[in-house]
Amino acid sequence: MSEDLRELEQWLGRIQAGLAPGRRRAAATKLGQALRRANLLRIGANVEPDGGDMEKRKASVNERGRVRQKAGSRMFRRLRLAKAWKIEAAADGVEIVPASAAIDRVAAAHQFGETDRVGRLRNGRVIRAKYPERRLLGFSDQDHALIVEVAASLLDPDAD
8 A cells, every 4th residue: 555655656756846836846745635525425424534434433422411412423513524524735735734723632632533622521620532543534545536537627728
């Protein structure tokens, strides 16, 4: 898999070398938008980049032990929105980054399986939870095909 990615990177590098810097930045933006769209669809479907399902959400209970929210409900309401992720494109690459510190904190807690604050008790004590590792961003096999598609569109003289 990593060797295929290296070959793809070399091929794209040869295409990129033939483009002007402004055109390379536009190409990086177009690629970033396509990859962001693919990742957001995966996040909305609760599927990891490798194609496996994300670990289900635990049931949320109130002080009396009654279920407030069923287990397994959809996650990442705000992380599924395009405005939550910025595309930072340059002539030499593209990054998809969280648009705010709050989005960054939530995404990192899930991506890396960290402990995070989830609320407060009435007496003011902080409630913390350990999240399982759920990969939000990454490359799937479909993303590699998408990259080739975007690169092919750059070679088309009629492409904008």
